Amino acid sequence: MRVLNYINYHQGGITRYTAEVLKVMPAQVEMHVICPPGTSFDANDPSIHPCLVETSDIGFFSNRLRLLWSQYKNPSQMLRQIKNIRPDIIHFGNVNHLTYSYWRRFLKSFSIPFFVTVHDVRRDKCMVNSWWENRQLMSIYRDAAGLFVHSVAQQIDLAQYSGIPLSKITIVPHGPYAYPLNSSPLDIRDKLGIPNNVQVGLFFGSVRDDKGLGELISVVASLPNDHLIVAGRCTSKRHKTISHYRELARKLEAHKRIHFVESFIPEDRVADYFRAADWCGLVYRSSFTSQSGVLCSAVHFKTPLLVASSPTLVETVKQYQIGVAATDSSIEALTFAMHQLRAATKKAQQFGFDKFDKESTWQRNANITCLAYLNAINDK
Numbered sequence: 001m002r003v004l005n006y007i008n009y010h011q012g013g014i015t016r017y018t019a020e021v022l023k024v025m026p027a028q029v030e031m032h033v034i035c036p037p038g039t040s041f042d043a044n045d046p047s048i049h050p051c052l053v054e055t056s057d058i059g060f061f062s063n064r065l066r067l068l069w070s071q072y073k074n075p076s077q078m079l080r081q082i083k084n085i086r087p088d089i090i091h092f093g094n095v096n097h098l099t100y101s102y103w104r105r106f107l108k109s110f111s112i113p114f115f116v117t118v119h120d121v122r123r124d125k126c127m128v129n130s131w132w133e134n135r136q137l138m139s140i141y142r143d144a145a146g147l148f149v150h151s152v153a154q155q156i157d158l159a160q161y162s163g164i165p166l167s168k169i170t171i172v173p174h175g176p177y178a179y180p181l182n183s184s185p186l187d188i189r190d191k192l193g194i195p196n197n198v199q200v201g202l203f204f205g206s207v208r209d210d211k212g213l214g215e216l217i218s219v220v221a222s223l224p225n226d227h228l229i230v231a232g233r234c235t236s237k238r239h240k241t242i243s244h245y246r247e248l249a250r251k252l253e254a255h256k257r258i259h260f261v262e263s264f265i266p267e268d269r270v271a272d273y274f275r276a277a278d279w280c281g282l283v284y285r286s287s288f289t290s291q292s293g294v295l296c297s298a299v300h301f302k303t304p305l306l307v308a309s310s311p312t313l314v315e316t317v318k319q320y321q322i323g324v325a326a327t328d329s330s331i332e333a334l335t336f337a338m339h340q341l342r343a344a345t346k347k348a349q350q351f352g353f354d355k356f357d358k359e360s361t362w363q364r365n366a367n368i369t370c371l372a373y374l375n376a377i378n379d380k
Contacts, residue, residue: 001028001373004087006078007035008052008070008094013293014119015039018093020175024366029373032085034078049085051077067127071096075103082110089373090114097136098127104139113145113376115369117172119290121158125238138162145376148369150174150291153311157289172368173360174291176300182268188276192229192259199342200227202277202303204265205294207234212283212308212329213245219334221254228281231261231273274301278345284310285329291316296360298322302353306341308334320359321352 005022009015019040022031032047036054053070075096082090090112096103107114118141126133141147141162147169149155155169194200201220203213213230220228234241242262249258265273274280280298286309295313298305305323307313314325324344326337344351 001089001377002030002085002087003032003089003091003373004078004082004085005031005033006090006092006095007033007039008074008096009036009054014093014117016177016293017117017119017174020177020362021366021369024363026366026370029370032081032087034081049081051081053077068098071098071127072102075099075107079103079106082107082112087112088377091369092116094119095140097123097133097140100136100140104143108143111380113380114143115146115148115372115376116140116144117148118154118158118169119150121154121161121289144168145379146170146372148172148372151312151315153315154289154291157311170368170372172365173362174293174296175360175362175365176296176357177293178300179270179297180268181271185275186269186272188229188272192261194227194229194259194276198225198227199223199278199345200229200276201306202273202280203228203230203232204270204273204280204297205232207232207239207242207245208236209239210285210288212281212285214240214248215308215329215331215334216281216283217245217249217254217258218252218331219338220258221249221252222331222335223338227257227259229259229261229273229276231265233262233264270297271301274298274303277303279304279306279323279341281306282310282313283308283326283329283334284313286310288313299353299356299360302351304341304345304351306334306337308337316356320356322356323351 005018007015007018025031033041034049034051035041036052037050041048052074095116122137123133142164149158149169149171155166155171158169159166189196203216207213220226242260246260249255280303282292282295282305288310289312291312295305299322305317307317307323308326308329317323317325324337324341326333
């Protein structure tokens with residue numbers, strides 16, 4: 001069985017997710033990847049085809065044009081590669097939905113079943129026209145042989161959004177990410193001037209409006225001895241900048257306890273930040289429907305989680321008992337949940353990290369995915 005994987009980004013969570021699944025795919029599955037140049041995949045591997053245009057959507061005019069151009073160019077490249085590779089299955093890690101009405105008919109002419117891993121059911125912000133984009137996304141979901149999601153909440157949301165049966169949507173686990181350890185670990189608390197006898201939270205990863213950083217800062221500001229490390233940066237001009245959150249911390253007179261590390265954190269330094277934290281805040285809003293790579297990183301380091309309205313994150317935290325879920329994203333609800341989490345960590349409460357590690361494996365993901373491939377081929 002030969003599978004063509006389509007990845008439209010050269011880095012980020014979707015690319016890493018795909019790489020982890022491919023590592024453990026059964027040997028009888030011949031995997032090919034088409035992607036932009038500069039990915040973490042081995043460029044010398046003949047099964048890697050770096051032929052796509054990178055879509056770096058950070059808001060500048062030239063990159064905006066490149067993003068729009070890629071919506072046409074990359075599907076065209078994919079169609080050429082299908083002729084060369086002749087796959088039995090096509091698997092989209094993400095899709096160029098804007099131009100689907102153009103490349104849909106060419107894809108259908110090959111009569112090859114395709115799957116989509118739906119990390120986000122719908123786009124948070126439209127590129128051109130939300131009505132058109134929603135229509136294209138729903139067409140893709142309906143045409144696919146199968147769809148993969150990471151939670152029951154996503155499964156239900158996707159079925160209601162696209163009008164397809166639940167039986168067409170398969171839940172696969174999102175495994176934990178492992179990180180290399182630097183031979184010279186850093187004491188992040190000492191580096192940032194944080195006392196060892198205080199509670200420290202961690203906000204980790206890219207900063208976006210739907211991740212609730214403002215609410216998290218407000219909660220920590222209301223707790224006079226607590227500190228928060230914000231380790232990450234804003235990667236899109238469409239979202240509030242770090243300067244906005246710095247100003248918020250100043251207004252709340254908490255700027256000495258909110259520590260911003262506005263840079264990319266190398267993989268061998270990720271452990272330093274999680275080890276400095278007593279808990280990790282993922283108070284993402286309800287519009288954030290996908291699974292979080294940061295959650296999986298926190299599980300790897302056994303760092304308890306504070307979550308709020310994001311349905312997938314709330315479901316995961318409750319299912320595995322790996323933290324506390326607030327009833328909503330209000331400051332009052334988050335503060336109450338924060339007190340619950342602090343009490344749990346002080347009592348050395350047993351969290352369900354081991355259960356998560358046992359059940360949410362990349363190997364289980366690959367096995368479920370491979371079975372879906374075989375069923376689609378047999379149903380042709």
